[in-house]
Amino acid sequence: MTLFGTSGIRGPVGETVTADLALSVGRALGVDCERVVVGRDPRESGEFLQAALVAGLRESGTDVVDLGLAATPTVARAVGWRDADAGVSVTASHNPPEDNGIKLWQPSGQAFDAAKRERIEERIADGAFDPAGWDASGRLDSWDARERHADAIRDALDRDTLDSHVVVDVGNGAGGVSVEALQSLGCHVETLNAQPDGSFPGRPSEPKAENCRSLATLVAESDADLGVAHDGDADRMRAVAGDGTYLSGDVLLAIFARAAADPGQRVAVPVDTSLAVADYLAERDVGVEYTPVGDVYVAEAASEDGVAFGGEPSGSWIWPDRTLCPDGPLAAATVAALDAARALSERAAEVPDYPIRRDSIEVDGKRAVMDSVRETVLETYDDVTTLDGVRVDLGDAWFLLRASGTQPLVRVTAEAREASRADSVFQEARALVADARE
Template sequence: MARLFGTDGVRGLANRDITAELALDLAVAAAHVLAERGEFSGHRPRAVLGRDTRVSSQFLSSAVAAGLASAGVDVLDVGTIPTPAIAHLTGSTGADLGVVISASHNPMPDNGIKFFARGGLKLPDSVEEAIEARIGEPWERPTGADVGDITVASDLGGDYVVHLAASVADFAGREAPLSGLTIVVDGAHGAASTIGPAALRAAGARVITIHCEPDGRNINANAGSTHMGLLCEAVVSNGADMGVAYDGDADRCLAVDHTGAIVNGDLMMGLLALAMRDAGSLYRQTMVATVMSNLGLHHAMRDAGIDIVETAVGDRYVLEAMREGGYTLGGEQSGHIIVSRYASTGDGVLSSLLLASAVAAGGPLRDLAAGIATLPQVLVNVSGVDRSRVHTDEELTREVDRVRTELGDAGRVLLRASGTEPLVRVMVEAETMDNARTHADSLAATVADRLAL
């Protein structure tokens, strides 16, 4: 049977894959596993629960609350709130568990369930596996006063906004650090539709909003960080200094400069790394990024005296490397950015605040981003192949080595096997788009020939 937990919790089509029954059973199993690990030792257990704006999040959240309470866990139901807010509140309230109902940037019909351990950290794979193994097992149910309370705690959203405003003030070294900036916010009709603009205003910005009117069915619909065309237009038409776009649960953010050009996660990380280096808060002058980050970022950071630790694709791997090395900044090209001084996970609203503070202090976003070149990148998906042999076929390895030698320091080659399909992704970066395309197509043809099923 396929593993229920993926790289970012449990996710699938709501009311088919992700049912109320599954949500309840997962909550009960999580309570039992964490109790047996001693997470609840010596006190009555407590969980913080939140959700995004999907209509299905309502019944799934109710099912999780019911499951936790039936297992003797008190529940603080925060309501609609970004995923990173639950991570923060799990830590700030001293809760033993955090749970979010969201499918992030996925389309509205999907949904998911994500757990955070005490302190707002993601659960290790071993704990997720233990929870999955316990689903549906017989158990001794508490009764009477031993069942859990469910308390509406929507006021905690305000605490999160206060935390965000304090964080950006600390980062910038001054109060109201965004004073004078006009920022357009695209909330993706998602969980940050209210909190994102509120946090930016609390930091002093003038805010114009688009796609901040969730109705339960429009989350991520031609909006947010995966559909940025309307944000680009709004920034230019309003004469704004910049724009920011969140996804459905606001764990990621991308930006737009005053000309309407998109500033991706690589550029955002690079600018934050430079600001943190200058402030003395970039640990060991090092940032963490995945193998998909553009070579242009590597070159710019090298020239600035900043090292990059590379990880596999996925914010959980970035987090693991940051924790192991004690690093203070990491993220992905997609806009998941982690600044460990202020957050235990990727936080799109926090990222937008910190980037805006760098703009307020250092000049237009376009000028700042111009210092980090982006090399042309071509990605080709080759399907119908044996992905298990992508790194063992000798002829393919020789062809990859040949292209790498030809590109030298001016380009990069990456072959990645899909984790779920008979597919290999070929990525080539080079000084020109024509050069990148030529090499990518050549390597893709070799993959198709050598690894054909």
Template structure:
């Protein structure tokens, strides 16, 4: 069996297990996954506990019930924290001293999807080897002797979970944000109540939008994957900036007062230089993925910051951060990780830290973002039947090689299978937008033909 076939059949993607709820991601699968997680992560723990949170998707209700059933049946006490952002589950896993944590969310994916993300002790994401052990355990978990009587797991609610997480967030910045007006797009997601409250607590004037989740409207033409309405709202209200989160609020993108997008690369550039100036950027290192714009590389080189790159996925950024005890990392998509304040990307924390720089410097967001000049970039997502096979097809590889020769070192090509969907992502950077579009379209056409 080829490595491509093995990868294609692996249950875990780059960020947990995802699929259409009640189709690929069923209650039965969620129960078995939770049970296997209990057996692997709860082994040798006298009375294991797990923090369970979810985003507001309707399917999260039955998936939460299935997860809790799987845990309790295998002797794990489940601490339910309700609808909260993914980083809240990571934080609360450490705060409550839980054995592990589980977040039920498909992040930025559309509503029919859902997912299950697992955090180990201390709120850290699992490495591939541990995920593989859990996946292997799913095949035999029904044969395991189960606890009875007083040894079965119990389900408890944590009424102070949101308060603890908010207190944590508001202690991460020193600046008073009064005087700043921010429009916040909550994506009808897990941060719909929390994000506006956190920004208000820090002193900002907050104008929330898309903050009325009904279980069906999460990420629906809103949030960090659909920035147009936020851009218009910032101009309409004359706000200093806009912030956009995704469905589980582990991402944050921004809009300046002129309505221009400030993406994750620009946010990292702003925060990295500020931390470097204060002597808080460990070894002068910023960690990003291969998807980050060449403009970030150039800006960091000019600022004397070393940029280290990883594979795509915040888990790989996290692994690199932990390997060197570095201070800052993230992705162009708006996953920003500050290990001193959290174990995973936290969109609300990112928004607070970004506004702290506006308050501390008196500069506009546009002025702060001008540290980086973005090289034109084109990203095309191509739907295919088998993403791994298509990405390795001879015709596709030949098209990529030809495009790299054409760019002759003045741009780059990155082609990769999506970690969560049956897509191949084609990204091209070039000296001009027209060139980036032309080259990307040419490769995308070859990918589409190979995947049909």
């Protein structure tokens, strides 16, 4: 039985994600936890899923700190603040409203790793649960942790005022703590889609470019200095420069990483990150450490000595000296501080822009296809990484072949410093998949 992906349990409500499942997760987690922090994003299904999960925890004799509607990074940070053993976010993050999910957090702020996830799955499968006695059920306390989170962000920036005009697109999600944090830093804050609503009526939850056009337009046509946008649980943050330009994830990653890392340090990034990031950071003698795709893997690498920052182009940003969870509100305040020191548009102009090619190839038996591809690639190329799929570094270019986690597809990505080279490498990579299908 496999319930957890790298981002926890996630799927359609009533099918993959049910109250019965939430109850089982609560019971399994409660086996070795004395106190657990729980919060949820605004999806209506989150109310009964959280209630079921809390019931399972309390039935196990575990005390629960209920944060109610709360950003995922608020939940993750609150585990340490409340001296708890674990945290649970009931959220499907950037997924559509018909989905929901469950993500588990350690006291460090890092998501549960593979071993911890497997232990929960085994307990659920085995029914390894002993209810507490009638007089030993867990207590339930409520706590609004948003002010504590906003205070932590203000303290992390260690400055009196930003005096910036920031537009925050909350995306009808749980990221209102960004507004509080920015206001506490002296910013004039204007909001879009600020009313929590799990149907996400203002825009789709994922803050990608096509979903942030209203934000970009408002920033461009007003006197705003920048704009920021969150997904449903605010673990992600994307940004718009003062001229209305939506910054790509790779550009924003490069900007954050260069500001966070000193010469000689490293930053953790997933294997699908642009070569432009490594080139830009190399100018400052900052190295890049590649990880599998997923914030849990980036967090693991970011916890190593000498790694100053971790980030994913999808919008997850981790400052390990603060917390090992992707903290969208912290990222929002940090990007505002960077812009106040020097305009984001100027910083972005310094990051190289390389041509990148992407495609998805439908296959039968993607596991067998990828096994064949991996064998061929290892025999043919010298610089190969198999952390997540197969990534080949060609010096002036690279390509990545990864199986989709949910569909019968192999995803092909190729990038080079020159367009013609990107095209040729892309065709070379596609041919490897085509040959493996035969």
